[in-house]
Amino acid sequence: MKRQAKPAAILRKAIPGKSFERRYLGLLGQAADREFMASSFELVDGSYRLKAGLDDKALKRLNGLAKAIKLNRGAVKTGPLILAILLGTVLLAFGLFFMNPVLERGLERGLEAAFGARAEVSALHLDLVRLRISIGSIAVADRDDPMTNLFQTGRIELGLNLASLLRGRIFIEEATAASIEAGTPRSSSGALPDSSARPKATMATGSAAPPLVDFENFDAKALLQREKARLGSAAAFAEAQKSYDEATTRWKDRYESSGKALASLDATSKKILVLDPRSIRTPSEALAAAADAKALIGNARDVVKETGTIVRGIGADAETATSLEKRARVAVDEDLAYLKSLVDPKSGTAAKALEPSIREILSDRAERWLVYGNRALEVGLKLKSTSGGGETGRKAASIRGRDVIFPSAALPRFRLGLLSSSFAMDGSEYAFELRDVSTEPDLVASPASLRLDIAKNGAKAGFEAVADLRALSAEAYSAKATAEGYPLDLGDSLSAVGIGGFSGIADGRLELRGEKDGSVAATGGLTVHEPSARGASGTLGKALAEAVASVDAVELHARYETLASGDDRFTIDTNLDAIVAKALRAVAEKYAKKAGDELAAAMRDWIGTELEGKLASKTALADLLAGARSDDQAAVSLDGRLGAKVAAFEARAKELGTGALKGIGSGLSLPKVKP
Amino acid sequence: MVKALARALVALNSNVKREQIAGGFACGVLLALVPPGNLLFILIFALVCFTKVNYGMQLLVTGILMLARPLVAPALDSVGWILLNAPPLQGFFTILYNLPLAPLTRFNNTLVAGGLVVGLALWLPLFFAARAFVSWYRAKLAPKWAESRLYKAFTRIPFVQSLSGAISTASRVAGALE
Numbered sequence: 001m002k003r004q005a006k007p008a009a010i011l012r013k014a015i016p017g018k019s020f021e022r023r024y025l026g027l028l029g030q031a032a033d034r035e036f037m038a039s040s041f042e043l044v045d046g047s048y049r050l051k052a053g054l055d056d057k058a059l060k061r062l063n064g065l066a067k068a069i070k071l072n073r074g075a076v077k078t079g080p081l082i083l084a085i086l087l088g089t090v091l092l093a094f095g096l097f098f099m100n101p102v103l104e105r106g107l108e109r110g111l112e113a114a115f116g117a118r119a120e121v122s123a124l125h126l127d128l129v130r131l132r133i134s135i136g137s138i139a140v141a142d143r144d145d146p147m148t149n150l151f152q153t154g155r156i157e158l159g160l161n162l163a164s165l166l167r168g169r170i171f172i173e174e175a176t177a178a179s180i181e182a183g184t185p186r187s188s189s190g191a192l193p194d195s196s197a198r199p200k201a202t203m204a205t206g207s208a209a210p211p212l213v214d215f216e217n218f219d220a221k222a223l224l225q226r227e228k229a230r231l232g233s234a235a236a237f238a239e240a241q242k243s244y245d246e247a248t249t250r251w252k253d254r255y256e257s258s259g260k261a262l263a264s265l266d267a268t269s270k271k272i273l274v275l276d277p278r279s280i281r282t283p284s285e286a287l288a289a290a291a292d293a294k295a296l297i298g299n300a301r302d303v304v305k306e307t308g309t310i311v312r313g314i315g316a317d318a319e320t321a322t323s324l325e326k327r328a329r330v331a332v333d334e335d336l337a338y339l340k341s342l343v344d345p346k347s348g349t350a351a352k353a354l355e356p357s358i359r360e361i362l363s364d365r366a367e368r369w370l371v372y373g374n375r376a377l378e379v380g381l382k383l384k385s386t387s388g389g390g391e392t393g394r395k396a397a398s399i400r401g402r403d404v405i406f407p408s409a410a411l412p413r414f415r416l417g418l419l420s421s422s423f424a425m426d427g428s429e430y431a432f433e434l435r436d437v438s439t440e441p442d443l444v445a446s447p448a449s450l451r452l453d454i455a456k457n458g459a460k461a462g463f464e465a466v467a468d469l470r471a472l473s474a475e476a477y478s479a480k481a482t483a484e485g486y487p488l489d490l491g492d493s494l495s496a497v498g499i500g501g502f503s504g505i506a507d508g509r510l511e512l513r514g515e516k517d518g519s520v521a522a523t524g525g526l527t528v529h530e531p532s533a534r535g536a537s538g539t540l541g542k543a544l545a546e547a548v549a550s551v552d553a554v555e556l557h558a559r560y561e562t563l564a565s566g567d568d569r570f571t572i573d574t575n576l577d578a579i580v581a582k583a584l585r586a587v588a589e590k591y592a593k594k595a596g597d598e599l600a601a602a603m604r605d606w607i608g609t610e611l612e613g614k615l616a617s618k619t620a621l622a623d624l625l626a627g628a629r630s631d632d633q634a635a636v637s638l639d640g641r642l643g644a645k646v647a648a649f650e651a652r653a654k655e656l657g658t659g660a661l662k663g664i665g666s667g668l669s670l671p672k673v674k675p
Numbered sequence: 676m677v678k679a680l681a682r683a684l685v686a687l688n689s690n691v692k693r694e695q696i697a698g699g700f701a702c703g704v705l706l707a708l709v710p711p712g713n714l715l716f717i718l719i720f721a722l723v724c725f726t727k728v729n730y731g732m733q734l735l736v737t738g739i740l741m742l743a744r745p746l747v748a749p750a751l752d753s754v755g756w757i758l759l760n761a762p763p764l765q766g767f768f769t770i771l772y773n774l775p776l777a778p779l780t781r782f783n784n785t786l787v788a789g790g791l792v793v794g795l796a797l798w799l800p801l802f803f804a805a806r807a808f809v810s811w812y813r814a815k816l817a818p819k820w821a822e823s824r825l826y827k828a829f830t831r832i833p834f835v836q837s838l839s840g841a842i843s844t845a846s847r848v849a850g851a852l853e
Contacts, residue, residue, distance in 0.1 A: 029690040029813060068690035072727075080724045166775035399745060401710070401752055401786030404759040406772045 005059040007050055008066035014047035027072040033065055100124050107135075114379045115150060117141035118190040131165065133158040141190020142183075149186055154178030154423070161417075169411045177421035180432055218591065220598035224339065224606060231335040233611060236328035241614040243324050247317035248621045251310060255628050258306045262631050262638075265303055269296050269638055272645055277652040286653030293646040300639040307632035314625040325615065332611075336603050343595035412440035428456040441469040459485040465512075479512040488528055492535075499544055500535020504528035504554065517564040528554040539591070540583070547583035554579070676738050682731025687812060691729060697805035699729030703736025704801055705794035707744060708751065710787055715780035748786060755789030 015024060020041065028034045040062055041048040054062070104124040111119035123136025135156040142150040155178040164171035228234065272293050280286045419434040431453040438444045447468035454461040465479035488506035510524040531554045536545035548554065556574040563569075686696050702723045709716050723733055759768060771777045781787045820826050829835055 027690075027692065029692055029809075031814065033690055065690065072690065072692045072695070075727055077725055077727055084721070084725070163775065166779075167773070167777075168779045399748055401748075401755065401784045401789075403781075404756075404768075404783045404785065406765070406769045406783065 005056045005063065007054075007059055008063045010066050010069065011050050011062055014044070014049050015041070016047050017043065020048040023073070024069055027069045028065060029068075029072075033068075036061065037065055095128070100126060111138070111140055112192060115140050115143060116192065117143040117146065117150065118192055131160040131162055133160065139184075139186075141186060143191075146189040146191035147186050149184045149190070150182065152181045152184045153421075154180070156419075164411055164415070167411055169413055169415070171411070171415045171417065172419075173417045175416065175419040177419060177423075177432070179423040179425060180421050180430070181425070218343070218595050218598070220595065220602040223342065223599065224602045227339060227342070231338070232331040233328060233335045233607070236324070236331040237611040237614050240321060240324035240328045241617065243317070243321035244615060244617040244621050247314065247321055248617045248624060250317065251314045251621075251624055251628075254306075255310055255314075255624055255631075258303065258310055259627070259631055261303050262307070262635050265296070265299050266634070266638060269300070269642060272296060273641055275645075277648045280649070280652050281656070283653045283656040286649050286656060290646050290649035290653065293642050293649060297639060297642045297646065300635060300642055304632070304635040304639055307628060307635050310628045311625070311632050314621065314628055318621055318625055321618065321621065325618070328611070332603070332607055336600060339599045339603065340596045343592050343599065412438040412443045414439040415444060428454050430454055442471055447473070459483070459487070461486060473516075476514045476516045477512075478514070479510070481508075481510040481512075483508045494533075497544065498536055498538035498541020499533045500537065500541075502531070502533050502548075504531040515564075518562070519564045520560075520562040522558075522560040524558045524560075526554075526556045526558075528556075543583035544580065547579045550582075551575070551579055676735070679731050679734040679738060683729070683735045686729045686731055687809065688817060692727075693806050693809035693813070694802075695727050696729045696732050696809050697802045698726070699723075699732030700736055700805040701798045701801040702728050703733040704740060705791075705798060706733065706737045707740030708747070708790035708794040710744075710784070710790060713779065713781035713784075713787060714776065715782060715787060715791065718780070751789035751793060752785045753789070754793055755785030755787065758788050758792055759783060759785060 025034050025038060028037065036058075040051055040054060040058060042051050050062075101124075103126055104121050107121045107124065108119045111121070117140060119138065119140045121135060121138050123134070125134045127133070133156075135153075135158070137153055138156065139152040140150045142148045156175055158175040159173045161171035161173050272289065275289060277286065277289075280289060416434065416437040419432075419437075421430070421432040423430050431451075433449075433451040435449045436444050436446050437448045441447065447466050447470065449467070450463070450465040452463040454463075461481070461483040463479065463481040465477060467477040469476070484507050486506045486508070488502075488504050490502040492500055494502050506526055506528050508524065508526040510522065512520070512522045514520045529552070531548045531551065533541075533545035533548040536542045554575065558573075559569075559571045561569045683696075683699075685691075686699075702719070706716070706719055706723065709719060724730075758764065768783070772783060782791070
């Protein structure tokens with residue numbers, strides 16, 4: 001038997017009239033349902049009661065309507081509220097058990113984005129009640145040297161500022177780190193998959209200094225042989241040789257050809273030249289001889305013209321070749337002076353040889369500091385550029401809108417008030433303070449600053465750096481470093497100049513200043529007390545070691561500048577010059593004159609045997625020029641003699657003509673003879 | 676979106692109070708105008724979730740209008756800019772900006788401020804208009820529509836039959852949840 005449907009509880013009770021109208025019928029949206037419900041109730045003693053005898057279908061429909069009435073009552077949904085409470089509970093549980101790993105990964109990603117290399121954060125723990133974060137360690141790899149950490153910290157404790165946090169800002173009021181190290185080696189590469197190491201800026205190198213000469217084992221020929229590639233003589237002689245050879249080749253054939261023409265003319269002219277005008281008996285014979293002589297004069301003038309051209313051409317080429325030869329001889333003098341400078345300490349060559357070694361040592365250290373300074377600036381600027389999400393000006397609307405910054409809202413999105421650390425490592429005491437690092441430096445009263453103090457066995461070093469990324473400041477960063485009583489050991493850095501080791505007690509200072517346009521200027525000074533040079537070898541090395549031992553201190557002032565264009569300049573001012581000069585004075589007195597003489601002899605020998613032989617064609621060209629001049633003179637002479645013959649033949653013809661007229665009488669007239 | 680449409684149709688054709696449907700419509704417009712990703716959006720969303728405004732209608736309106744948001748963004752930006760830079764309100768906004776939690780609402784963003792102001796200004800007119808529409812729909816349109824040949828032919832389309840089934844299911848689910 002089918003069971004009869006039971007009316008819902010809210011339908012079984014007596015409902016007051018007003019309540020029935022407002023809380024039952026009023027909560028039904030469909031008019032048909034309202035009418036059905038009204039018809040299912042009857043008014044009894046001022047209250048509505050469910051009619052008796054309603055069928056099962058009507059009861060089921062009423063129950064559905066009762067459900068709708070219940071749903072329409074009130075303004076708050078209990079279901080989502082319970083869901084929200086459950087969700088909150090789940091989130092809390094997630095926070096307790098899973099939030100720290102998520103934050104850890106988030107911090108790693110943030111550091112990786114800022115430094116462009118892999119970052120590892122371990123044991124991060126956020127205490128929301130005390131607003132403190134503790135981190136086991138942070139290691140950030142060096143983007144340009146992935147197997148080295150840019151920095152690595154020990155345990156870090158951070159204290160957050162609640163007021164800032166409630167305003168959506170992160171203000172780390174104070175952070176302490178157990179230790180901070182830079183340049184520690186990594187066991188795995190720190191390169192990110194989609195980033196590549198930037199090429200390191202190459203330091204401008206000075207002109208290659210010549211190697212030093214060991215006077216004790218001096219060999220002039222060996223030195224000459226070693227330095228031949230640097231000498232200009234060989235090239236100058238080769239150029240002169242080429243000029244002589246080309247000139248000789250150019251004029252030889254033409255000279256021979258003109259000689260043959262001259263010989264032929266000479267032979268042809270002999271018959272005319274030997275003819276005596278007085279032996280001619282008739283005017284017509286005299287005139288014919290004059291005509292023959294005139295024809296030869298034309299040929300003679302062509303030969304004169306050619307020989308003259310050859311003489312002038314050879315002369316000009318010989319002059320060019322001679323000037324090149326003179327230049328080659330000047331180069332010989334210069335080369336000899338250069339070679340002598342290698343054995344003359346007063347020339348400064350020894351100091352020049354020392355400078356690259358010093359520069360390498362200093363630039364290596366300075367470059368390391370510059371790398372850290374530039375990297376810090378780069379990260380700061382990156383933070384600054386990513387912090388300003390919205391626009392503050394009246395610009396075109398974007399899909400993200402514009403943020404209007406109000407005057408008193410001087411809270412940056414991220415600010416690290418103080419990160420300090422004080423720890424001992426490798427026998428040294430370190431004290432470290434980093435202040436006011438912020439994503440919006442303009443909202444922080446003071447620029448970011450770093451202070452580092454190191455003390456070890458009575459020696460002290462201090463480092464203070466300020467990075468000012470505020471818009472109104474032109475200076476990007478500046479740093480000052482001082483050191484007192486630090487043992488200095490350069491190891492074998494000076495082996496190139498014959499010193500196996502150099503040590504002393506160093507006092508130093510460094511001032512570094514970087515502008516926002518990328519230019520950097522660094523000045524530094526170093527005083528090395530009790531200097532000692534060990535393992536000296538070679539003449540210079542031994543002399544230097546003695547000279548270093550005889551002075552109280554080695555002074556050194558260096559200046560390094562990188563311009564915005566990328567060019568750099570490095571200068572060193574030091575008393576090492578004086579020390580080197582002193583060291584070598586004795587060496588010069590003992591060895592230099594002898595070595596210089598030996599070098600001059602070796603040079604003369606080299607020039608005589610190798611270089612002068614290259615000028616063999618000089619003689620050939622001179623012979624050619626002499627022969628050409630001789631031919632020219634012969635041709636000119638022949639031309640003169642032929643001219644004289646023509647005049648003589650014409651005079652004879654005139655004479656013979658006048659005699660014939662006297663014999664015949666005055667009725668005859670003679671033809672006029674043209675000259 | 677289909678589910679939201681189904682739930683909205685269920686609400687229109689069931690005993691859901693017309694105020695709840697109208698509230699869902701007005702709140703949907705407000706949520707569509709305020710950009711997400713800030714505390715203000717979360718607060719409005721939570722308010723909508725915990726009150727008996729019709730969720731289906733709200734979701735449907737928000738979904739549709741969010742697609743059109745880029746079109747109204749310049750206008751909202753201008754309204755927000757004028758509001759945030761109005762000299763008489765500078766003191767109020769400055770105080771608000773320095774209050775705890777207030778900056779998390781990103782009220783200082785032109786789109787957030789513009790969307791909130793426009794959404795709130797439109798809320799009451801939209802509420803009353805939607806309520807009137809629901810009354811008119813239930814009293815006039817729904818009976819005529821149900822009797823029309825077009826509706827009968829329409830309900831015979833397989834997709835519409837599936838949709839009808841989904842509506843019934845959604846109705847049951849909604850009933851269980853609310």
